[in-house]
Amino acid sequence: MTKKRLMSLAVASLMVLGMTGLAMAGIPDPNNSTASSPSGCVEIAMDGNGKSLAAAGLTVSVTVVDLNGDPVVGYPFQDVWLGDNTGGTQIQLCNGGSFATGNTNAAGFTTITGSIAGGGTTTSGMQVYLAGVPLNGPALLLDASSPDLIDAAGNPGSDLIVGNLDLTAVPGGFANLFLNGVYDVVGDFNCDTVENILEVTRFAELFLNNVTCP
Amino acid sequence: MSGASELLSIRTLRWSNLVGRKLMLKRTMTAALLVALVITAGSASAQCVMGAYADAAGTESVTAPFENQLFDIFVILRDEAAVEGVSYKVTFPTGVFATQSWYGPNEAGFPFLTPNGIIVGFGECAIGFGGFDIQVAHYAAIATVNTIMNEYVTLEANIDENPLNVEYATCSGNIIECLNVQPLLISHVIANESKSFGAVKSLY
Numbered sequence: 001m002t003k004k005r006l007m008s009l010a011v012a013s014l015m016v017l018g019m020t021g022l023a024m025a026g027i028p029d030p031n032n033s034t035a036s037s038p039s040g041c042v043e044i045a046m047d048g049n050g051k052s053l054a055a056a057g058l059t060v061s062v063t064v065v066d067l068n069g070d071p072v073v074g075y076p077f078q079d080v081w082l083g084d085n086t087g088g089t090q091i092q093l094c095n096g097g098s099f100a101t102g103n104t105n106a107a108g109f110t111t112i113t114g115s116i117a118g119g120g121t122t123t124s125g126m127q128v129y130l131a132g133v134p135l136n137g138p139a140l141l142l143d144a145s146s147p148d149l150i151d152a153a154g155n156p157g158s159d160l161i162v163g164n165l166d167l168t169a170v171p172g173g174f175a176n177l178f179l180n181g182v183y184d185v186v187g188d189f190n191c192d193t194v195e196n197i198l199e200v201t202r203f204a205e206l207f208l209n210n211v212t213c214p
Numbered sequence: 215m216s217g218a219s220e221l222l223s224i225r226t227l228r229w230s231n232l233v234g235r236k237l238m239l240k241r242t243m244t245a246a247l248l249v250a251l252v253i254t255a256g257s258a259s260a261q262c263v264m265g266a267y268a269d270a271a272g273t274e275s276v277t278a279p280f281e282n283q284l285f286d287i288f289v290i291l292r293d294e295a296a297v298e299g300v301s302y303k304v305t306f307p308t309g310v311f312a313t314q315s316w317y318g319p320n321e322a323g324f325p326f327l328t329p330n331g332i333i334v335g336f337g338e339c340a341i342g343f344g345g346f347d348i349q350v351a352h353y354a355a356i357a358t359v360n361t362i363m364n365e366y367v368t369l370e371a372n373i374d375e376n377p378l379n380v381e382y383a384t385c386s387g388n389i390i391e392c393l394n395v396q397p398l399l400i401s402h403v404i405a406n407e408s409k410s411f412g413a414v415k416s417l418y
Contacts, residue, residue, distance in 0.1 A: 179328065190387065197333050197375055197383045201299035204324035204335025 039141035041191035048117030071108025094213030119148025120158030265396030303331035331372025
């Protein structure tokens with residue numbers, strides 16, 4: 001009797017586990033899904049006019065799989081994006097500011113190649129998000145730079161507009177970054193490894209025209 | 215072959231070798247010149263002119279302001295390009311000061327002061343194609359002394375950006391050096407006495 005009950009319990013447990021597995025099949029898993037990219041610097045701006053990832057040679061490859069490690073096929077491109085590695089505290093994206101080139105294919109694979117519309121900077125690496133959930137793998141070796149350097153509270157971050165604080169804040173503001181004589185990737189808005197007149201023209205473009213997300 | 219004709223053929227061979235070498239050298243030099251031209255054409259513009267003028271049209275290179283009265287100085291850039299910003303340094307003669315300044319084509323640009331000059335971001339694309347003038351800056355200046363004679367308002371390189379030349383940024387993100395820079399000559403400053411004397415005299 002006891003044996004029979006134990007057997008029934010075991011079978012029931014297996015069924016529950018199996019059903020769970022079945023239920024999780026096709027659902028992207030942030031632990032098993034992976035992303036990779038070359039290392040480099042990504043231009044970000046609210047107008048989305050920065051160099052695209054592909055043009056910068058920084059195409060991000062993403063493989064979306066479920067709990068069982070099976071590819072998630074046809075996962076929507078809008079739900080795959082590139083953000084910071086700190087849960088959105090350093091970079092803010094405009095609505096639809098980053099997305100994959102297409103739905104995942106039969107291998108669960110897609111890429112992110114476009115330019116990024118948003119603000120903020122990071123030197124902590126970047127991460128791929130699936131419907132807002134960051135992958136659990138190591139951060140991609142990508143820095144990000146934009147003229148939107150300071151958040152509304154005056155701290156390094158983003159408020160999705162380039163204003164006076166972005167110019168004057170010390171130490172994170174543009175004037176300080178530009179004039180301190182030390183190269184800093186976050187002040188190199190076009191990621192060309194020098195801070196020069198092109199940073200000023202880019203800053204002016206966003207600052208004078210109050211550019212914000214579309 | 216006779217000895218004489220052999221000698222002739224050797225001389226001809228030597229001559230043709232010499233001519234060939236000279237031709238080769240000429241071709242190499244031409245190629246080198248072309249390469250040099252291509253390299254420099256990417257970063258410098260020979261037709262670019264940036265000048266300081268006494269009028270917004272950029273036609274008056276000489277001025278004689280009244281002492282202690284505001285007068286205008288315009289910095290104008292001319293080149294076949296779409297321009298988004300300019301880096302330079304302006305120097306006024308001793309006794310001449312800028313009391314107010316506006317930057318950019320619509321006087322709504324973004325002036326960014328660096329230790330040794332200024333970078334002006336236009337915030338827009340200013341079109342210089344077709345001979346259009348691009349206004350870089352407008353200074354309301356004042357001469358506080360009347361002893362100035364034949365002194366210049368000069369434009370130079372902003373050494374924080376480029377130690378050699380004034381430069382501008384195109385709208386496509388290239389940096390071009392402007393090699394032709396024109397100063398504004400202040401021929402003299404008209405003393406205030408004559409003006410005030412006239413004013414006083416007119417009271418009688």
